[in-house]
Amino acid sequence: MQTETADALRRIYEKGSVSFSGVKDMRADIARLQIGGSLSITELLDIAKLLETAARVKSWEDKPSEKKPEPAVVEDGAAHWTKNRQMAAEEAGAGAGRRESGEEADQPEKDSLTELFCDLEPVPSLVREIRRCILSEDEIADDASVNLRRIRRQISLSEERIHSQLQQMVNGPARAFLQDAVITQRDGRYCLPVRSEYRSQVPGMIHDQSASGQTIFVEPMAVVKLNNDIRTLEAEEKKEIEKILQELSEKAAEQSDALISDIQILSELDFIFARAVLAKKMNATQPDFNEQGIVDIRRARHPLIDRRRVVPVDIRLGEDFDQLVISGPNTGGKTVSLKTIGLLEIMGLSGLHIPAKEHSRLSMFTEIYADIGDEQSIEQSLSTFSSHMTNIVSFWEAADEKSLVLFDELGAGTDPEEGAALAISILAHLHSRGIRTVATTHYSEVKIYALSTDGVENACCEFDVATLRPTYRLLIGVPGKSNAFAISKRLGLPDEIIEDAKGRIADEQESFESVISDLESRRVSMEKAESAMTxxxxxxxxxxxxxxxxxxxxxxxxxxxxxxxxxxAADLLRDTKQYADETIRAFNKMSGNAISARDMERRRTALRGKMDKMESSRKKEKEKTPHKAVDARKLQVGDSVKVLSLNLKGIVRSLPDKSGNIDVQMGILHSVVNVKDIELLDEVSIKGPSYEHTATGKVRISKSVSVSPEINLLGMTVDEAVSVLDKYLDDAAIAHLDEVRVVHGKGTGALRAGVQNFLRKNKHVQSYRLGEYGEGDTGVTIVKLK
Structure with a gap:
């Protein structure tokens, strides 16, 4: 059933919803057909609707999937479906590759519902025949049979003759005897309304009279025979309609097996798709089942609490421990957690997906027994305690290791000492029988039992003492404090009563509650430390x-x-070789011709000039700016320097150590270099984000060297954020940063949309994306600069 629900949910996501309206349980009518009975017009129309529904559902299954864009943010059930869809797309791509390589085309992938859809038989011929013969629940078509058309034509002709004769009487001498110049019907026969004092003037059959007796309705003798003919034809019409319905019933009887099959299949599909629609509505997921009694439900939501308000809980049972004792304050969520376990188990075993994180685990329990609520009854002489005990006794012997037992406030309603002892005894006995059990309690003795017994674990519903309100989170591993005093104070109980009550608590009980409170505070501190560490x-x-x-x-x-x-170097070598070749050619030429020494000297001088110019250019390319030695004693934090080996500008972040090493911040790069590898720049020390003047009087933006790789826009309006971000991106571009992080928060999404709209048009931006897990998620945007 879980597989069927998952397959139906996949179809809904891919193809949209499907309607099963028009399906009725007609098995009794079909059984009457099988023994030769005849169906009425309404029943035959119901058969047509059934077959039309089968055709519509089958056509819906055969239509291609709708290509919808993937949701930007999905969770739980939708995320699980999206992952399966991506896997299916990858498999489809692999199949396409096989087809391109010459392999046979793959058949459509089958699942648990494929056979049901294939077994639907719409029987279109029967639907067409029924719709051809029957126009509505009150009307049979004239073309249903040749004989019916003939009979109705004769009825129509007879009615026209009757109207013609009666119209002549109304417009003729009989007009003076009539109450009104109209033609009416009584008992299906055409009559005239005659004044009672003239009844002898219009011979015919009297069929009725008015309430006052002033008017009688007479069927003139001239039309009696025609009216009789119509009655005869109407009887023939009725017989012909019965014959048509019988013929249609016989045709339907031939398809009785298909009709019964369609009813069963459509009813089953309707149930399956109802489960899928519920799963989609709750954003539920398919659980994993086991037979080891293990329950591990992650981020479980009670299905009857509004999704916008419910606090998800994590519940474990059956792996490291087989009993769970939940404690904590009243109104803290203990009973809701208890009911969530039972409801989700029953939902899972009923084929429903559960409102929890994917791959949550449920066990194949055969029975779930629950003692929840107060069933006290004056009529049955049942108190609170006795009603609980009566319920427990009813399933005490039936429960076994394949059962799940749920207790709400076990042992409540009687003397606290006796109730606690009885609760511990019940839990211990169930524990010895290996029965999975979850119980809620306020008894400290039961909490101590859970602490001191192997295979039994404490859990608590968290309570925020600072706000005096529950958080509804379930924490497994620590017992909970009842916080009765804190809750009573929040509800308005006077302080003197609360202080007096505190003084009446036994020292041992107060010590135990203090230990629990200390454990709770340490747990909160550890959670905060873990969050900061993450x-x-x-x-x-x-x-x-x-x-x-x-x-x-x-x-x-x-x-x-x-x-x-x-x-x-290669260019220099090539140029040098070229000049050498030219020189050799010139001297060879001069040796063969009579050229004056003056010409040779002029050419030699020109060649020497070219070589000197090339050498000067080479030296300029090769030589660096004269390195001015830095006096380590005069170096200060914040000085602007140039790291020679990296050819990068930076800021001194520490004074030289014994070896002459200092920390230099170069944009987002932080490095340790020696003072011999740096050179002081003529810019003033960079202390912060401001415009500063150099020693030469030129203005430099020293901020660009130390610009942070992150900017925080939280709390700003869109206009303010865009203005600040524009300046920041200019500085980041000057500092040659490749990537920066813009923090805008999640909130309503307006600031994020405004920032990304600005980034889309900025000249410095090459690309941007939302942060990933660990980077800030959707609360930050990672920007890659050109």
Whole structure:
């Protein structure tokens, strides 16, 4: 059933919804057909609707899938379906490759519903015959048979003759005897309304009279025979219609097996697709089943609570422990968590997808027993405690290791000490029988039992003491504190009563509750530390990727510089060889001709000039700016320097150590270099994001050297953010940053849309994308600069 639901859900996503309206349970009518009975007009129309529904459903199955864009953000059930669809697309692509290679074309992939759709038999010939003969529930078509057409034509002719004769009487001498000049009907026979005092003046049969007795309705003798003829023809028409219905019934009887099959298949498909529609509505997923009694439901949502308000919970049972004791404050969600386990198990075993994260696990329990709620009854003399015990006794012997047992407030309604002892005894006995059990409690003794017993685990519904409100989160592994005093204070109970109650608690009980409270505070602190650690790890990964990319770019830059140097050396060698060849040719030419020494000297001087010019150009290309030695004692943090080996500008971030090494920040690159490898620039020290003057009086934007690879736009309007972002991108481009991170938050999405709209048009932007997991998700945009 789970597979059927999943296959139906896939079809709904791919092809849209399908309607099963028009299906009625007609098995009794079809059984009457099989023994030779005849169906009425309405029943035959129901058969036509049934077959038309079968044809519509079969046609829906045969239509190609609608190509819809994938959702931008999906979760749970939709994400699971999207993943399956992508896998199917990959398989389809592989199949196309096989077809291109000459293999036989693949057949459409079959699933659990394919056979049901294939077995539908619309019987179009029977539908056409029924629709041809029957126009509506009150009308048979004239063309249903030749004889019916003839009879109705004769009836029509007879009615015309009657109207003609009666019209002559109305317009003739009988007009003076009539109450009204109209022709009417009584008991299906045409009559005239005659005044009672003139009844002898119009001979004929009297069929009725008015309530006042002033008017009688007379069928004139002239039309009695024609009216009798119509009655005879109407009887023939009725027999002919019965004959037509009998013939249609016989044709339907020939297809009785197909009709019964269609009813069964359509009813089954209707049920399957109803489960799929519910799964889509709840954004539910298909669970994984096991027979080891393991329940592992992740991000489970109670199906009857609004999705916008429900707090998802994680529930485990049967793997490391077979009993779960849930404690915590009233109104904290203990009973909701308990019911969520039972409801999702029943839903899963009924073939329904469950509102939880994909690959949640359910067990194949044969029975689920629950003692939830207060069934006290004055009429049956049942108190709260006795009603609970009566319910427990009813399934005590029937429960086994294939059962799931749920207790709400086990042992409540009686003396606390006796109730706690009884609750522990019940749980211990079920534990010894290997029965999976979940119970809620307020008893400290039961919490201690769960702490001290192997295979039994505590859980609690979290309570925020700061706000005095529950969070509805289920935390497995720690017992919960009842927080009765905090809740009572929030509800308005006077402080003096609460303080007096605190003084009446036994020291042992107060100590235990304090331990629980301390455990809870430590757990919250650990969760916060873990969350901070996760963020730090994500930032470290991001920085590592950034450094790796920077190192890669530096290596590429180095290769380009070396290649350029090799090219220049080759050009120099080529030019030198060319000049040498020209010189040799000139001297050879001069030796054969009588050329004056003055001409030879002029040519030699020109050649020497060219060589000197080329040598000067080569030296300028090769030589670097004179390296001014830096005095390490005068170096200060914030000084603007140039790293000679990397040919990059940067800012000093630390004073030299004993070896003369300093930290230099070069854009997003952070490196340790020696003072011998740096040169002080004529810019003033860079202290922060501002415009500064150099020693030569020129204005430099020192901010561009130290621009951060990230900008935070949180809390700004779209106009403010665009203005700040525009300036920031200019600085980032000047600093030669390749990639920056724009933090705009999630919120309503308006700021993100405004930022991305601006990025789309900015001249510095090569591309941009939303952040991935660990980068800030949809709360940030990663921008790649040109």
């Amino acid at each position: 963020k730090d790890q994500a930032e470290i990964r991001r920085l590592r990727r950034s450094l790796e990319e920077q190192e890669k770019k530096l290596a590429e830059s180095k290769d380009k510089i070396l290649e350029k140097a090799r090219q220049q």
